[in-house]
Amino acid sequence: MSIADVVEVSRRYGSDEDWVLAGGGNTSYKDDETLYVKASGFPLATIGPEGFARMDRRALQKIWSVTYPADTAVREEAALADxxxxxxxxxxxxxxxxxxxxxxxxxxxxxHTHPAFVNGLTCAADGERAARRLFGTRLLWVPAIEPGYVLASHMHKAAQDHAERHGVFPKLAMLENHGLVIAGSGRSEVDALHREVKRVVGKALKREPDLSPLETDEAARDRWRAAIEMSFDHDVAVEFHSDPELLRRLASAADFAPLNGVFSPDHIVYAGSRPVYVTGTPASPVSALTSLLAAYRKDHGSDPRIIAVGGLGVCAVAESASAASTALSLFLDEVKIAAYAESFGGARHLEPRLVRFIESWEVERYRRKISQGGNDS
Ligand SMILES: [Zn+2]
Known part of the structure; x- marks a missing residue:
């Protein structure tokens, strides 16, 4: 094992959409003294040795025994400084x-990745039971919790308990409403576990959603695009998409329910806290949008990225064409997750408490990202 191995693995999983979308996912390699972990601003697909931050493992391990202040903002700031x-x-x-x-x-x-087929389990009502049935005591299941320090600290204790109970430290972890972690001694072990997870979960899925693009009413599309552009006080890029799976979901509020929320932190970061759903065919798209956008902004303190229009499709809206396209791909990832979750008792969204945590945490992260020109986790 060397840094070259983690570079190869990172590029391979990072450029495979089954495992990684946008700037998602991260990887690491460690020896006794140093942890080489993916740094912000280096997408896995193209990362080289220079994209890994060198961390002093002894200093990191000291963080486990620190007692941080109870106040969330103070705690996060202190943990980040450490x-x-x-x-x-x-x-x-x-x-x-x-x-x-x-x-x-x-x-x-x-x-660590956020694959849709695994999130079909981690974002499902009966996901934990199904995952335990599929992977037995090799699996560490981690309940949804604030990401970053709190998640790692909880996981650290849970993994140690797991190791004591089962005699081996877990190599496979599923994080509720988040994703997958696979660890091992080297490339072959880690690759074998990824292949196994894909095969085993794949076999348990009852259906594959049809996301092949559909041409829908072009005049209606143009009307909505114009209405969206008028509803934002700054220039926006709009990308339109429709497919058979979406049209089925867009048929009514009840059909849309599995998408009317958000599944994981990454979805919030790239596709917004939830989609805005327009039912029926309003006489004036602009006035329909005005009240829906105002409600979203009041709830989440930001602009939505996804506007779903009944009978038509979805519009991804962002400051640039590339951001709109990323928002769309993350939203379609949620469409997949919702379909996969049907195999495990149906979709379960991220709790509102955690959505709010990530929204406020993300503001800080975002500011730092902008100042650094980075674009990912
Ligand atoms: Zn993650």
């Missing part, structure tokens, strides 16, 4: 917010 201070001398890159989760696995190679 994380930054755990960088090796001379390291200036910003380590992934999920760095501590990498440190806790006593294995050299760790790959």
């Amino acid at each position: 994380l930054m201070n755990a960088r090796c001398q001379g390291e200036t890159k910003r380590p992934s917010v999920e760095t501590l989760m990498h440190e806790l696995f006593p294995y050299p190679l760790v790959v």
Whole structure:
């Protein structure tokens, strides 16, 4: 195992849409003293050795025994400062917010992804029971919890308990409303586990949604695009999409229910806190949008990224064409997750309490990202 191995693994999973979308996912390699973890601003698909932040493992391990203040904002700031201070001398890159989760696995190679077929389990009402049935005691199931320090700290304890109970530290973890972590001694072990997860979960899925693009009424599409552009006080890029699965979901509020929420932190970051859903065919799209957008902004303190129009399709809206396209791909990932979750008791969204945490946490992260020109986790 060397840094070259983690680079190869990162590029391979990072460029495969079954495992990683947009800037999602992160990887690491560790030896006795140093953790090399993906740094912010380096997408996995193209990462090289220079994209990994060097962390002092002894300094990271000290974080486990720190008692942080109860106040969320103060705690997050302090935990972030400790994380930054755990960088090796001379390291200036910003380590992934999920760095501590990498440190806790006593294995050299760790790959963390957010694949839709796994999230079909982690975002389902009966997902935990199904996952335990499929993977038995090899699986560490982690309940939904604030990401970053709190998640890692909880997982650290849970994984240690698991190791005591079952005699081996877990190599496979599923994070409720979040994703997958696979750890191992090297590439072959980690690859084999990924293949197994894909095969086993794949077999348990009852159906594959049809997301092949459909041409719908062009005049109606143009009307909605114009209405959306008028409803924002700044320039926006709009990308339109429709497909058979979506049209079925858009038929009524009841059909739309599995999409009327958000599944994971990454979906919030790229596709917004929930889609805005327009039912029926309003006489004036602009006035229909005005009240829906006002309600969204009041609830979430930001603009929506996805506007779903009954009978037509979805419009992804963002400051740039590339951001709109990313929002759309993350929303379609949620469409897939909702379909897969049907195999495990139906969709279960991220709790509102956690949505609010990520919205406010993300503001801080976003500011830092903008100032650094980075674009990911
Ligand atoms: Zn993650």
